[in-house]
Amino acid sequence: MRAIIPSLAALAVAAAIVPAVTAPAWARDSVSIGMTLEPPILDPTAGAAAAIGEVTYQNIFQGLTQIDAAGQVVASLATSWSVSADGKTYTFHLAKGVVFSDGEKFGCDDVKFSLDRARGKDSVNPQKALFAPIASVACPDAATAVVTLGQPTASFLFGMAMPAAVIVAPGSAAGDKTKPVGTGPYMLGNWVKGDHVTLVRNPKYSGKAPAMASATFRFIADPAAATAAMLAGNLDAFTLFPAPEAIAQLKADKKLRVEIGSTSGKIIVSLNEAKKPFGNLLVRRAMAYAIDRNAYNQAVLDGYGTPIGSHDVPGDAGYVDLASTYPYNAAKAKQLLAQAGYPHGFAMTMVLPPPAYARRGGEVIAAMLGQVGIKVKLVDMEWAQWLSQAFTHHDYEATIVSHVEPRDLYQYANPHYYWNYHSATYDALYKKYQAATDPAAQLALWGDLQKQLAHDEPNIFLCAMPKIGVWNANLRGMWKNALITVDIVGQMSWAK
Amino acid sequence: MTGFLLRRLLGLALMLVAASLVVFAVMNVLPGDPALLMLGTGASRATLAALRHQMGLDLPLWQQYLRWAGGLLRGDFGISYTYQTPVAGLILARLGVTLPLAAMSIGLAVAIAIPVGVVAATHQGKAADAALMGAAQLGVAVPNFWLGLLLILLFAVRLGWLPASGFPGWSGGLGAGLAALLMPAVALALPQAAILARVTRSAVIEAAGEDYVRTARAKGLAARAAIWGHALPNALIPVVTILGFQFSYLLAGTVVIENVFTLPGMGRLLFQAIAGRDLITVQDIVVLLTGSVIVVNTLVDLAYAAIDPRVSLAGMPGRDDEG
Numbered sequence: 093m094r095a096i097i098p099s100l101a102a103l104a105v106a107a108a109i110v111p112a113v114t115a116p117a118w119a120r121d122s123v124s125i126g127m128t129l130e131p132p133i134l135d136p137t138a139g140a141a142a143a144i145g146e147v148t149y150q151n152i153f154q155g156l157t158q159i160d161a162a163g164q165v166v167a168s169l170a171t172s173w174s175v176s177a178d179g180k181t182y183t184f185h186l187a188k189g190v191v192f193s194d195g196e197k198f199g200c201d202d203v204k205f206s207l208d209r210a211r212g213k214d215s216v217n218p219q220k221a222l223f224a225p226i227a228s229v230a231c232p233d234a235a236t237a238v239v240t241l242g243q244p245t246a247s248f249l250f251g252m253a254m255p256a257a258v259i260v261a262p263g264s265a266a267g268d269k270t271k272p273v274g275t276g277p278y279m280l281g282n283w284v285k286g287d288h289v290t291l292v293r294n295p296k297y298s299g300k301a302p303a304m305a306s307a308t309f310r311f312i313a314d315p316a317a318a319t320a321a322m323l324a325g326n327l328d329a330f331t332l333f334p335a336p337e338a339i340a341q342l343k344a345d346k347k348l349r350v351e352i353g354s355t356s357g358k359i360i361v362s363l364n365e366a367k368k369p370f371g372n373l374l375v376r377r378a379m380a381y382a383i384d385r386n387a388y389n390q391a392v393l394d395g396y397g398t399p400i401g402s403h404d405v406p407g408d409a410g411y412v413d414l415a416s417t418y419p420y421n422a423a424k425a426k427q428l429l430a431q432a433g434y435p436h437g438f439a440m441t442m443v444l445p446p447p448a449y450a451r452r453g454g455e456v457i458a459a460m461l462g463q464v465g466i467k468v469k470l471v472d473m474e475w476a477q478w479l480s481q482a483f484t485h486h487d488y489e490a491t492i493v494s495h496v497e498p499r500d501l502y503q504y505a506n507p508h509y510y511w512n513y514h515s516a517t518y519d520a521l522y523k524k525y526q527a528a529t530d531p532a533a534q535l536a537l538w539g540d541l542q543k544q545l546a547h548d549e550p551n552i553f554l555c556a557m558p559k560i561g562v563w564n565a566n567l568r569g570m571w572k573n574a575l576i577t578v579d580i581v582g583q584m585s586w587a588k
Numbered sequence: 589m590t591g592f593l594l595r596r597l598l599g600l601a602l603m604l605v606a607a608s609l610v611v612f613a614v615m616n617v618l619p620g621d622p623a624l625l626m627l628g629t630g631a632s633r634a635t636l637a638a639l640r641h642q643m644g645l646d647l648p649l650w651q652q653y654l655r656w657a658g659g660l661l662r663g664d665f666g667i668s669y670t671y672q673t674p675v676a677g678l679i680l681a682r683l684g685v686t687l688p689l690a691a692m693s694i695g696l697a698v699a700i701a702i703p704v705g706v707v708a709a710t711h712q713g714k715a716a717d718a719a720l721m722g723a724a725q726l727g728v729a730v731p732n733f734w735l736g737l738l739l740i741l742l743f744a745v746r747l748g749w750l751p752a753s754g755f756p757g758w759s760g761g762l763g764a765g766l767a768a769l770l771m772p773a774v775a776l777a778l779p780q781a782a783i784l785a786r787v788t789r790s791a792v793i794e795a796a797g798e799d800y801v802r803t804a805r806a807k808g809l810a811a812r813a814a815i816w817g818h819a820l821p822n823a824l825i826p827v828v829t830i831l832g833f834q835f836s837y838l839l840a841g842t843v844v845i846e847n848v849f850t851l852p853g854m855g856r857l858l859f860q861a862i863a864g865r866d867l868i869t870v871q872d873i874v875v876l877l878t879g880s881v882i883v884v885n886t887l888v889d890l891a892y893a894a895i896d897p898r899v900s901l902a903g904m905p906g907r908d909d910e911g
Contacts, residue, residue: 132626132670132864140628216639218627269672284757285671285678286852286860310754312850316737320752324744476620476865483629484621497630 120586121305123567125579126318126330130311131289134280135268136255137210140218142496142577145255146331147289147309150580152193153258153274156184156203156237157249159498163407163575165249169198169259169275170237179244179529184237193279193294196261200231206259207239219256221502244527246534250499255576277302277582287311291581303585322348322562329563329570331579336394342562349565352396353572354407356498357557359397359449361442361457365550366512367489374432376549380418382425382464383457389555392453397555402542403501405556407573410538414546414553425464437465442490444470445478449557450492457492483510494557498575501541504550513550596886600879607878608660611871612653620865621645622669643669656871670866678857679872685755686846686853689769689776690838694831696777697784702820702827704781705788710815712793721789727782732841736775736848743771753850772849776841780834787830791823798822824895832888836881 131143136153150158150168158168170184190198209215211223225245230238241248251257264273272280277297281290288310293301310327312318315335321327322342332355333339343350361379363370370376385399398406401414429437444454451472458468468490473481482488488510495503503509505522521544525537546553563570569584623639624631640646644655659666665675708720744752750771756764795801796819804814843855850856854873861869892899 130860133672139626140630141626213634214638216627216635216642218635219630220632220635221630284755284852285673285681286856287755287757287850310850312753314753314847314850317740317753317848317850320740320745321754324748324752326744326752326754474620474863476618476625476863479624479629480619480621484624495629500630 133269134272157253199234203237204229222251302582307581333560353559357494361552378428384420396558412539611874666868692773693776697780700781701784704785709792724782795819795823
């Protein structure tokens with residue numbers, strides 16, 4: 093209790109000072125939020141950049157379902173739904189009285205339009221795979237949508253909660269890239285390209301009017317500039333703060349609140365199994381033993397990450413902790429390498445995209461692998477080159493990358509994916525998971541998938557990416573954890 | 589004079605064609621697919637093909653070049669791959685930040701450098717000269733991005749006088765816009781002013797030793813008036829030459845400074861466009877920058893004639909290769 097009193101006093105002092113230097117807190121109904129990258133467009137059904145979802149998801153656009161702060165799928169435009177016993181037919185009961193921000197009425201025809209457009213031949217939806225299971229969409233009446241799947245798909249409702257699956261209207265969809273029209277509580281105010289996007293209340297929103305009248309998203313790529321903007325009070329919040337090294341400084345500032353949570357980012361050393369010697373399980377396990385995940389976490393993520401042992405994160409409901417599958421053991425690594433036919437190690441090249449987890453992380457990983465005789469040559473690449481060379485043309489041996497899509501275990505069943513992992517056992521297990529209709533069985537199988545990956549170690553799983561959030565101590569409604577990058581302005585408010 | 593301008597115009601056209609070919613070739617040799625950057629790692633091959641077709645990226649390269657260059661001739665800058673809006677509008681909005689920033693920093697640099705250079709020259713070898721030129725030496729050595737960060741720490745974080753970064757837009761009022769540009773302009777101007785001051789100093793010292801200054805002094809003109817009225821105007825040619833060069837450096841400097849201060853200017857647009865493989869935008873900006881450097885060099889040559897009537901532009905064919 094004694095520890096609380098001084099901090100309460102400090103808060104009171106801070107609360108007394110802050111209104112004096114900035115706008116009066118009781119009158120504030122706007123918020124300014126920092127983000128590192130600018131959304132190129134504002135239509136999440138036409139571009140993959142996470143920044144598009146961060147600005148628009150649940151603010152401008154809504155989906156049939158949505159992801160909540162706990163990572164669960166909950167109702168959105170569909171207020172409830174039922175699933176047939178064979179797991180193939182989903183009947184969605186739609187919210188009534190909902191209107192798009194341009195005045196168009198929302199109904200089942202919009203759902204049908206959005207889903208058919210996303211899975212159509214000319215679709216440029218970045219997550220088209222989410223819609224692949226859909227066989228047909230029917231509208232028995234304006235408030236009911238019946239979606240029939242070709243086969244049961246356990247991940248379907250989760251997929252429909254993704255930003256790429258939001259509902260758009262036939263009349264306005266083509267213009268959504270620059271003039272987004274959705275059913276959410278906010279709409280586009282103005283967009284000064286390269287500087288900020290401002291959202292304002294949507295007067296036609298059918299629900300309760302949100303507390304914030306407007307929200308400004310400012311784009312600040314430079315970590316030092318982001319730190320300065322938070323310290324100077326130019327920003328109220330930074331959801332994915334880019335400078336972990338500045339956290340101690342920000343924590344010392346009583347006007348700010350720092351929350352370290354989890355994202356769905358999985359930092360992995362991707363190995364190209366089509367290249368020698370990475371097709372050899374013994375070599376992959378040797379590398380897994382040679383890498384000290386805790387040391388990586390300390391050196392690269394300032395200790396804010398969580399070591400992982402498979403392709404899932406602690407924030408996911410079905411997460412299984414497998415981080416100790418290959419505990420750091422250099423002697424064991426050398427022994428496995430010798431067993432694999434590489435008693436003196438081997439030479440390899442690792443390509444590194446720009447983020448610090450890869451560039452700084454690459455140095456750390458190379459040093460660790462060097463300890464067991466694996467000589468790593470590091471090659472820096474910018475994203476465009478990485479995507480083209482490593483990701484598309486599979487012209488790489490190893491790389492470090494954070495896979496940010498939530499629940500993306502399906503990529504290990506994709507034979508064309510850039511890591512070239514092929515396992516009949518895994519593919520069968522994945523089919524079984526998708527076909528499961530009972531939630532408990534789905535969860536158990538989800539765990540089995542992770543265990544299978546830990547066993548096969550197709551990639552070296554390093555750490556779950558931390559979500560370093562920084563915001564004004566008086567701001568309410570920010571999320572600590574997030575499976576997808578969001579800023580739900582409708583939930584934000586200023587403390588009285 | 590007319591012949592000079594015509595030759596310059598022809599040179600400008602040839603340079604622009606060359607620049608457009610080089611930048612188009614370089615951007616297309618660089619690995620990177622705009623469609624893939626747009627759709628990310630979850631996109632299927634069919635989706636990527638559909639987007640490439642929409643963007644016209646499935647056409648042969650020569651057709652893509654002709655489509656773009658032909659558009660430029662008609663004044664159509666094309667549609668940005670990244671933002672999906674006309675590039676002309678993007679560039680125009682960015683010029684509203686970069687041009688005032690460049691003007692402010694050039695103005696500041698001149699306003700600081702000329703008096704400093706003249707004072708140092710008139711106090712040659714004395715303490716004031718040593719102090720000013722020592723400061724100038726420091727100014728030349730300090731990188732502008734580092735200076736920018738120091739300014740942010742002092743004036744935004746510590747004192748809270750100025751915004752740390754960003755630009756509210758001119759619609760937010762002239763004062764707010766100028767306040768946002770002040771620190772970046774200073775960060776850009778100080779290193780430039782340092783160079784300019786050194787050049788001014790040596791040019792004034794040289795001119796002050798000339799016969800006409802001695803004559804002016806002998807006729808009873810005060811030392812101060814002789815320097816400002818006679819030596820300085822004659823010292824301006826090297827100063828203007830350096831100023832012309834500095835314009836090109838300034839354009840490069842804005843790329844860095846606009847990133848440090850997150851200003852939505854041309855420099856940052858170019859930087860983002862290269863990283864995001866927004867080919868059309870990069871091509872447009874490079875051609876535009878090439879054109880503006882040539883135009884400024886032409887203006888510098890015209891300024892020579894204005895400063896020194898002895899300079900005849902018609903007799904300067906050799907200067908055409910400079911742009």
